[in-house]
Amino acid sequence: MIIQALCRYYDILDQDESVKIARPGYSQANVSFALVLSDDGEVTHIVDLRSDDKKPRPQEMDVPLHSPRANGIVPYCTCDNAKYVFGVEKLKVKEFEKKIAKKAKKGGPQEASVLEKNDKEVVLVSPRSRECFEAFKILHHQVFDGVDDAGVRSFLKFLDRWNPASFLNHPKVLQYKDEILDGGNFVFECRGNYLHRNGAVRHAWEDYFSDEADGAQVVAQSLVSGQDEPIARLHQKIKGVVGAQKAGASLVSFNDDAFKSYGKDQSYNAPVGETSMFKYTTALNHLLAHRENRIGIADTTTVFWAETEDRTCEDLARFLMNPREEEADPADDAPEDGAKVRDKKTRKLVEDVLKKVRAGQKINQADIHTDPETNFYILGLSPNNARLAVRFWYMDSFGNFVARVGRHHLDMEIVRSDFSPKYVSISRLLKATLPKGSKDQKSNSNVPKVSPLLGGLVMNAVLKNQPYPIQMYSAVLDRVKVGRSIDSVQAGFIKAYLLRLSRAGGTKLKEDLITVSLNEESPDVPYRLGRLFAVLEKAQNDTNREMKSTINSKYFSSASSTPAVVFPVLLKLAQHHIAKSEWGFKSSQSIEEILSGVDEFPAYLNLEEQGMFMLGYYHQRKAFFQKKEETPVEGA
Numbered sequence: 001m002i003i004q005a006l007c008r009y010y011d012i013l014d015q016d017e018s019v020k021i022a023r024p025g026y027s028q029a030n031v032s033f034a035l036v037l038s039d040d041g042e043v044t045h046i047v048d049l050r051s052d053d054k055k056p057r058p059q060e061m062d063v064p065l066h067s068p069r070a071n072g073i074v075p076y077c078t079c080d081n082a083k084y085v086f087g088v089e090k091l092k093v094k095e096f097e098k099k100i101a102k103k104a105k106k107g108g109p110q111e112a113s114v115l116e117k118n119d120k121e122v123v124l125v126s127p128r129s130r131e132c133f134e135a136f137k138i139l140h141h142q143v144f145d146g147v148d149d150a151g152v153r154s155f156l157k158f159l160d161r162w163n164p165a166s167f168l169n170h171p172k173v174l175q176y177k178d179e180i181l182d183g184g185n186f187v188f189e190c191r192g193n194y195l196h197r198n199g200a201v202r203h204a205w206e207d208y209f210s211d212e213a214d215g216a217q218v219v220a221q222s223l224v225s226g227q228d229e230p231i232a233r234l235h236q237k238i239k240g241v242v243g244a245q246k247a248g249a250s251l252v253s254f255n256d257d258a259f260k261s262y263g264k265d266q267s268y269n270a271p272v273g274e275t276s277m278f279k280y281t282t283a284l285n286h287l288l289a290h291r292e293n294r295i296g297i298a299d300t301t302t303v304f305w306a307e308t309e310d311r312t313c314e315d316l317a318r319f320l321m322n323p324r325e326e327e328a329d330p331a332d333d334a335p336e337d338g339a340k341v342r343d344k345k346t347r348k349l350v351e352d353v354l355k356k357v358r359a360g361q362k363i364n365q366a367d368i369h370t371d372p373e374t375n376f377y378i379l380g381l382s383p384n385n386a387r388l389a390v391r392f393w394y395m396d397s398f399g400n401f402v403a404r405v406g407r408h409h410l411d412m413e414i415v416r417s418d419f420s421p422k423y424v425s426i427s428r429l430l431k432a433t434l435p436k437g438s439k440d441q442k443s444n445s446n447v448p449k450v451s452p453l454l455g456g457l458v459m460n461a462v463l464k465n466q467p468y469p470i471q472m473y474s475a476v477l478d479r480v481k482v483g484r485s486i487d488s489v490q491a492g493f494i495k496a497y498l499l500r501l502s503r504a505g506g507t508k509l510k511e512d513l514i515t516v517s518l519n520e521e522s523p524d525v526p527y528r529l530g531r532l533f534a535v536l537e538k539a540q541n542d543t544n545r546e547m548k549s550t551i552n553s554k555y556f557s558s559a560s561s562t563p564a565v566v567f568p569v570l571l572k573l574a575q576h577h578i579a580k581s582e583w584g585f586k587s588s589q590s591i592e593e594i595l596s597g598v599d600e601f602p603a604y605l606n607l608e609e610q611g612m613f614m615l616g617y618y619h620q621r622k623a624f625f626q627k628k629e630e631t632p633v634e635g636a
Contacts, residue, residue, distance in 0.1 A: 002393055003224050003252075003272065005377050006280035009305055013286065016309050020062065022282050024275070025209040027065045027236065028289070029079055030058035032184025033176065034194065039150065041157025046172050047189065048179075058184055060289070063196050064205050068234045068250075073128075075136040077143060077205055078155075078196040079187050082180050086173070087133030087164030088115070088125055090181040096122040115168050123181065125164040133164055143208045149200040151190030158188075222273035224280075229273040233266055236281035240288030241301045244383035251284070251381075251388050284379075295322045297426050298455030300380040300391045306398055307375040313398050316368060317376065319346045320405040323423035350406075350423070357406035363399040372399025378463065380456060391456040394463045401463070408462045411496035415517035415622045420488040426462070430454055432489045433475040435482075451475070467500040468493070470607075477607065480614055484556040491618040494611045507608045514612075518619040523597050526609035529567065530616025532594045533559050536574050538624060539587040543577040560613045564601040 013021045022028055036045040050056035064077035075084050083089045091099065100112045111130070116123040137159040144152045168174055180186075188195040195201055218231045237248025254260075254269050261269050272280075287293040287303040292314055295302050304321070306313035353367055363372050376398040380391035394401075409423055421428065430450045457469035476493055480486045486494075495514055502511045513522050522528070537552050551570055559566040574591065578584035605613060 001395065002379060002390070003276065003280045005307075005375075005395065006283040007224060007276050008307060009287075009377075010279035010283035012307065012309060013283065019286075021286050022062055022065075024278055025065055025206050026062050027282065028060050028285060029063045029066050029076075029185055031061045031063070031079065031187050032058045033180065033186050034189045035085070035158075035186055036189045037154045037158050039154050039191075041154045041159075041161055043158070043170065043172050046176050046180075048176070050184075061187065061194075061196070063187065065209065066236075068237055068248075073132055073135050075132065075139045077139065077208075078201065079185050080136060081183055081185055083129045084132045084136040085186050086162070086167055086180070087129050088123065088167045088181065089129045091122050091124065091126075093117075093120060093122060096124070100124070100126060113165055115165070123168070123177075125167070130164060133162075143204050144201070147200050147204050149198065151193065151195055151198050152201060152204075154190050155188055155195055218268055218271075220268070220271045222271055222276055224272055224276035227273070229275065231268055231271045232274045232277035233268065235267060235272070235277050236285075238281060238284055238288065238381075238388055240285065240294070241381050241383055241388055242296060243299060244388065245386060249383060249386055249388045251281075251390075253387050292318065295425075295427075297380065297459060298430050298450050299452045300382045300455045300459075302378060302380045302459075304376070304378045306370075307377075308371070310370050310374075312368070312370040313374055313376060315346065316349065316370075317398075317401065317405075319350060320402065320409070322425045322427070323347075323350075323421070350409075353402055354406050354410060357403055358410055363402050368399070368402055370398065372397060372402070374398045376401045378459075380459060382452065392459050392463075394459075396463075404463060404465045407465055408496070411499050412492040413516050414488055414492040414495055415619065415626075416488040416492075417622075424489050424492065426455070426458060429458065429489060429493060430472075432487070432493060433472070433479050435479070436485070436487075461500075467504050467506060468497045473497045473611070474607065477610055477614070481557040481560060484552050486614055486618045491615060494615055498608060498611050498615070501608065509608060509612070514615070515619075518623040520593075522616075524612055524616075525598055525602060526563075526605050526612040527616035528594050528597050529559070529563050529601070530613040530618075531620040532567070532591065532598075533570070533613075534617045534620035534624070535587060535590045535594065536570050539574050539577045539581060539584070542581040542583050542587070560610050560617075561605055562603065563605065563613075564603045567601045 010021070013019045014023070032048070032050055034047040034049055035043050036047060038044050048056075049059040051059075061079070063079040066076050066079075067074065111127045113125040114122055115125065140156065140159060144156060168177065173180065190198075218233070219228055220231050221227065222229050222231065235250055235252045238244075238251050239248040241249060252267055252270060252272065254266050257265075259265070259269060284303070287305060288301065292311070293303050293305055295304075295318065302321075304314065304317050306317070349368070353363065356363060356367060365371055374397065376396060378392070378394040378401075380393070381388045382391050383389070412424055412429075416422070433450055433454070451471070454469070454472050454475070458472055460466070461468045473494070476490050480490055495516075498507070498509060498514050499511060501507045502509045502514065509524070513519065513524050513527070515522070518531075519527070533551075533556070537550070540551055551573065555566050555570060559570070571591070574587070578587050581587065602609070
């Protein structure tokens with residue numbers, strides 16, 4: 001299903017003239033330098049194509065296909081790294097000693113030529129780098145011999161004349177020596193044009209590529225297309241998954257005898273045609289390369305797409321899953337840029353959609369400005385050595401997706417301060433399990449140190465409109481107990497968890513007792529005890545704000561789990577504080593009102609009751625600071 005959906009998306013992108021996506025025989029590659037060649041094949045200049053950022057980034061170009069090469073020697077046409085282009089490599093001294101020097105001492109072939117050596121690194125022409133260069137040269141003669149083009153002729157002259165041993169003797173090469181040997185790719189420029197964009201070069205390469213494909217060894221029925229066609233032995237690498245190898249990782253890969261079946265090994269064991277392999281890998285790499293289609297959730301890199309050329313679906317989906325947090329001051333009069341205006345429009349659109357979801361009405365085209373029946377997909381990938389693991393996979397209509405994520409935001413709705421986010425992204429929600437103020441929680445990175453399983457479990461619950469995972473709920477409760485405070489994100493999740501559990505019939509709690517803001521009429525005892533703890537804490541603070549040891553720091557955790565042990569002591573202490581406080585009579589009234597619904601203190605609160613305790617504590621604290629003219633928001 002995943003590969004088929006990606007293949008269909010490739011066909012959509014291929015028809016869209018505004019999208020740059022590789023055609024068969026080509027792929028996107030990161031290019032660092034362009035070697036400018038004279039008609040005689042001499043390198044006259046080296047052009048740095050990297051960005052001007054503090055950490056320069058290579059430029060992405062559409063070049064002849066970079067097929068996977070694992071440990072073999074596989075040269076790429078007109079675009080490759082220094083080992084293939086110059087026949088030279090750089091090794092760490094320890095690596096050099098292990099790979100080259102020891103073999104030479106044991107009588108192995110001594111063919112390496114050391115060009116430069118210092119305490120840390122060795123620049124050399126090794127047997128392997130020499131083979132790489134020779135393979136690079138042979139490939140281009142096979143492809144371009146017979147092509148009558150000035151650029152091609154100068155390129156072949158360069159290959160025929162280049163001597164790897166003279167690498168450091170070339171003044172232009174010497175200028176970028178370290179950058180060249182750092183592993184970046186090179187393209188060639190002849191007579192002011194890139195060689196890989198030359199019409200004659202592309203025609204020759206496409207003929208060569210077509211001949212190679214026709215000569216594929218295995219023809220069988222493809223699992224994707226259902227047609228008999230050449231089967232891909234190796235699949236192109238997928239790049240851009242956070243934490244995966246820089247060179248990319250495989251989504252479909254077999255590399256062990258244990259995976260052989262009916263005598264079929266490697267990817268013949270799950271036959272995918274060459275065409276389908278190219279389409280799905282190209283489409284997935286395209287999605288991973290564009291921020292509009294990619295978000296990070298814990299250690300999972302998530303891509304999403306709609307089966308349409310209309311980008312409205314993806315813009316709205318991105319906002320729903322990863323909403324941009326509101327500015328602290330809504331009345332900011334600063335000029336608005338285009339992104340801010342778009343955000344405001346999208347936010348208004350989301351609010352209108354949430355109203356319909358709250359009312360239980362069906363989402364239609366007028367609500368989301370696109371066809372709600374459009375197929376929509378979400379794929380979560382995480383690294384696993386040289387391969388990728390699928391954390392979650394979702395496919396449904398876009399209208400259903402909007403309704404389900406909208407329900408998640410409604411369930412998370414909670415009374416909050418002006419500085420707290422109205423809509424919480426999944427990443428921020430996961431960070432609620434981390435220590436407050438910690439480096440990981442403050443980080444903008446998409447890979448905070450949360451449990452790798454939580455991201456997938458929470459996303460599944462959101463996308464399937466199911467109860468949230470108890471692992472996440474327990475992690476939030478533990479964090480609140482340890483931190484002895486609760487913020488709007490944690491309170492919102494506790495409320496959402498209890499709401500969904502109640503709807504699913506997993507608890508005796510009634511749904512109407514789980515509210516957005518303070519519910520003074522709630523008879524739920526744990527909820528009232530949470531409110532009572534907030535009142536007792538305030539009574540103490542009214543007396544002395546400078547105390548180092550407070551009832552919160554000493555009793556919060558035990559009060560939320562074993563109230564019968566703690567509250568008699570706290571009520572006794574409160575009389576002392578009330579007697580000294582100017583506002584003591586108000587505290588007494590609040591305590592009396594809350595205790596009117598409590599016959600006895602429970603000996604023990606289970607997890608659901610602890611959640612209600614914390615919800616009551618949060619609501620009561622927010623109510624202390626709520627303006628009198630504001631009307632509390634009630635209802636789920």
